[in-house]
Amino acid sequence: MLTGENIVQSVAGLLNWVYSQLGISALAGFINPIISSVVMFGFISVFVMFLVWMERKVSAHMQSRIGPNRVGPFGLLQTVADAIKLTTKEDVKPVNRDKIPYYIAPIIAFVATFMGMVVIPFDKGMVVQDLNVGILYIIAITGFTVIAILTAGWSSNNKFALLGGFRSAAQIISYEVPLVLSVVPIIMITGTLSLTGIVEYQEKAGYWFIFPQIVAFLIFITSATAEANRAPFDIPEAESELIGGFHTEYSGVKFAMFFLGEYIAVVVSSAVAVTLFLGGWLPVAFLGFLHLPGFIWFMIKLVSVIYVVMAFRWTFPRLRVDQLMDFGWKVLIPFSILNILVTAAVWLFLYGKGAQ
Amino acid sequence: MLEQYGYVLVFLLAGIFFILMAFITGWLLSPNGLLGLKYKYKKEIFEDTYECGVETYGTSWFRFNVSFYLYALLFVIFDIETVFLYPWAVSFKQLGLFGFGEMVVFIAILLIGLAYAWKKEALKWE
Numbered sequence: 464m465l466t467g468e469n470i471v472q473s474v475a476g477l478l479n480w481v482y483s484q485l486g487i488s489a490l491a492g493f494i495n496p497i498i499s500s501v502v503m504f505g506f507i508s509v510f511v512m513f514l515v516w517m518e519r520k521v522s523a524h525m526q527s528r529i530g531p532n533r534v535g536p537f538g539l540l541q542t543v544a545d546a547i548k549l550t551t552k553e554d555v556k557p558v559n560r561d562k563i564p565y566y567i568a569p570i571i572a573f574v575a576t577f578m579g580m581v582v583i584p585f586d587k588g589m590v591v592q593d594l595n596v597g598i599l600y601i602i603a604i605t606g607f608t609v610i611a612i613l614t615a616g617w618s619s620n621n622k623f624a625l626l627g628g629f630r631s632a633a634q635i636i637s638y639e640v641p642l643v644l645s646v647v648p649i650i651m652i653t654g655t656l657s658l659t660g661i662v663e664y665q666e667k668a669g670y671w672f673i674f675p676q677i678v679a680f681l682i683f684i685t686s687a688t689a690e691a692n693r694a695p696f697d698i699p700e701a702e703s704e705l706i707g708g709f710h711t712e713y714s715g716v717k718f719a720m721f722f723l724g725e726y727i728a729v730v731v732s733s734a735v736a737v738t739l740f741l742g743g744w745l746p747v748a749f750l751g752f753l754h755l756p757g758f759i760w761f762m763i764k765l766v767s768v769i770y771v772v773m774a775f776r777w778t779f780p781r782l783r784v785d786q787l788m789d790f791g792w793k794v795l796i797p798f799s800i801l802n803i804l805v806t807a808a809v810w811l812f813l814y815g816k817g818a819q
Numbered sequence: 820m821l822e823q824y825g826y827v828l829v830f831l832l833a834g835i836f837f838i839l840m841a842f843i844t845g846w847l848l849s850p851n852g853l854l855g856l857k858y859k860y861k862k863e864i865f866e867d868t869y870e871c872g873v874e875t876y877g878t879s880w881f882r883f884n885v886s887f888y889l890y891a892l893l894f895v896i897f898d899i900e901t902v903f904l905y906p907w908a909v910s911f912k913q914l915g916l917f918g919f920g921e922m923v924v925f926i927a928i929l930l931i932g933l934a935y936a937w938k939k940e941a942l943k944w945e
Contacts, residue, residue: 492822496829503830504837550841553850558866559878566842574834581830592826599905600827621868622879633887636894643901650908711869716845720838785944788890792942796897796933800926803904807911807919 467586467744467758499591503580511726512542517766518773525777546719554715557619564618568611569713569720575607576727583734584659586744586757597658598650601735602643605690605728609635612692612709615721619712627708630698630784635690637788641795642686645679648806649739658735662743671742678802680740682795687732688772689791691725695779698787733768737761741768889941893933900929 478495482488516531516539523530531538556565582597584590594600609632616628649672650656653664665671673680689696707713710721737743741764744757782790850856868875907914907922914921936942 492825496826497833499826500830500833504833550845551848551850551855552845553855554845554852556866557868558863559868559875570835570838573838574831577834578827578830581827591830592823594823594827617880619868620879622870625879625883629883629887633890636898637890640894640897640901643898644904647901647904647908650905651911654909654912656905656909706869706871715849716841720841788942788944792893792933793937797930800930804923804926807922810911811916811919 465756467589467756471589503591504577507577507580507727507730508723510730511723512546513539514726514730514769515542515545517770518776521770521773522777525774549719550716552715554717555712557621557712559620560712561618561620564614565712566717568615568618569717569724570611571607571614572611572724573720573727575604575611576724576731578604579731580727582658583731584662584738584743585761587659587662589744589758590659593657593659596656598646598656598661598735598739601658601731602639602646605731606639608690608724608728609639611724615713616709619709621712623706624709624711627711631692631709634692634696634698634787634791637791638686638689638696638795641682641791641799642690644796644799644803645682645686646739647799647803648676648679651803651806652810658738658743662738662745665742666745671740671745673740676740676802676806678798680736682799682802683736683740684768684771686791686795687729687736688775689787691728691732691772693725693729693772694776695781696787697781698784729769729772730765733765733772734761736768737764886941886944889936893936893941896929896932900926 478498479488479491482491482494487494519541520530520538522528531541534540534544579601581591582594582600584593612631612635613628616624616626616631619625649661652672652675653661655661655664661672710718713721743764744761746753746755746757746760845852847853848855850858868879870876903925904922907918911918
C-alpha cells in the first residue's frame with residue numbers, strides 16, 4: 464500500500480543510488496538537508512498559491528461573486544499571475560528608511576515561519592526531522608515573526624507602519640500566551656513534545672484530542688488566527704485605519720515575502736492544530752474503508768482547518784483594539800489556565816491512583 | 820541528535836537564500852532595475868514616506884504609548900510561566916498528585932499577579 468513512509472524510503476533509496484553512482488556518498492549528510500529544504504520550499508510555494516486562490520474563491524462564494532476565473536482553469540493560475548506581477552513591480556523604497564533592518568524584516572518574516580515546517584509530520588515517517596522538542600520548537604520559531612513585524616514597522620519610518628507594527632506586536636505577544644498554554648494539556652496527557660509521538664498516542668488511544676480537549680482546540684484556533692494577523696484580528700493591517708499596517712512602505716518582492724510568510728504561518732498553525740487535535744494522518748473513523756494514504760488524510764484535514772480559518776474572516780466583524788486585548792488577557796488566558804488545572808485534576812482522579 | 824538540528828540550520832540558510840534569490844529576481848525585472856524598463860522620476864517626491872498625500876512632517880521615531888510596555892512586561896512574566904509549565908507537563912504523569920499541588924501553587928501566584936494587574940487597570944487599553 465502507498466504510504467508516506469514508503470515514498471520517503473524509496474526516495475531515500477533513489478538518492479543513495481544516485482550518490483553511489485556519482486561517488487559522493489560521503490557528502491550525503493550535506494546534500495540530503497539541502498534537497499529536503501528545496502522540496503519543502505517547492506511544496507509550500509505551490510500550496511500557498513493554491514491557498515491564495517482558495518481564499519479568493521471562498522470569499523467570492525461567501526459574497527455571491529464568482530471570484531478569479533480568467534487565468535487558467537477555474538482561475539487556478541491567477542496567483543501565479545499575481546506572483547509574476549509582484550516580481551516585476553517597481554520596488555519603491557522610502558528615502559528615510561533605516562536601510563539594513565528594512566531588508567532584514569521580510570527575510571525574518573519568511574524564514575521564521577518556513578523553519579517551522581521542519582517538524583510537521585505529514586505521515587508516519589514523512590517528516591523532515593522529528594525533533595523530540597517539536598511543539599516547543601514550532602512555538603519558539605514562529606514567535607520570531609513578531610520581531611520581523613516590529614523591525615518592519617520601525618525601519619519604514621512611517622507613522623502608520625510604526626503604529627501597525629506596535630499594535631501587531633502587542634497583539635501577537637498577547638495571544639502567544641493562550642496559544643502556548645492551550646497546548647499544555649495535550650503534552651500532559653501524552654507526556655511527549657514530539658509531534659509524531661502525539662499522533663501515535665492518539666492512534667493508540669483510539670480517539671482524537673479534540674473530544675476531551677474541545678476548549679483547548681477553540682483557544683488554539685482563535686489564538687492561531689490572531690497570531691497570523693488574520694481577520695477578525697487584523698487590526699495591524701486594518702485597511703480603513705492604518706493603510707497597510709507594518710507593510711505600508713513595502714512593495715514588490717518584499718511585500719510578497721510578507722504575504723508568503725503570513726500564509727505559511729497559517730499553514731503551520733493549522734498543521735499543528737491538525738496534528739494535536741485532529742489526529743494528524745489518522746483516517747476519519749467512519750471513512751476508514753477508503754484506505755487513503757496518511758498524507759492524503761493529513762492534507763484533507765489541513766485544508767478543512769484552513770477553510771474554517773478563512774470562513775472566520777467573512778463571518779466575524781473586526782474587533783476594536785481594546786476589545787481584542789481584553790479578549791486575549793481576560794478571557795483566553797484565564798480559560799486556558801483553568802483548562803490545564805481541570806485536565807490535570809480529572810486525569811489524576813481517573814488514573815492517578817498508581818501514579819504517585 | 821545533532822544531525823537533526825543540522826536540518827534546522829540548513830532550513831535557516833536555505834530560507835535566507837531563497838529570499839535573497841527572490842530579491843535579486845525582483846531587482847533584475849522591476850522597472851529601473853537591471854533588465855527592466857528605465858524611466859525618470861523625481862526621487863524626493865516618489866520615494867517620500869507615504870502619508871495620505873500630505874507632505875511628511877518630521878520623523879516617525881518618536882516616543883510611544885506606555886501601555887505597549889505594560890503588555891510586554893506581562894507577556895514576559897507569562898511566557899516564563901509557560902517555560903516552567905512545559906517540563907512539568909511532560910513529566911506530569913510521573914510527578915502525580917504532588918507535582919500537581921506544586922503547580923497549582925505556582926499558577927495561583929501568577930493568577931494573583933494577573934488579578935492585581937487587572938485591578939490596577941494595566942490591562943486597560945487607552
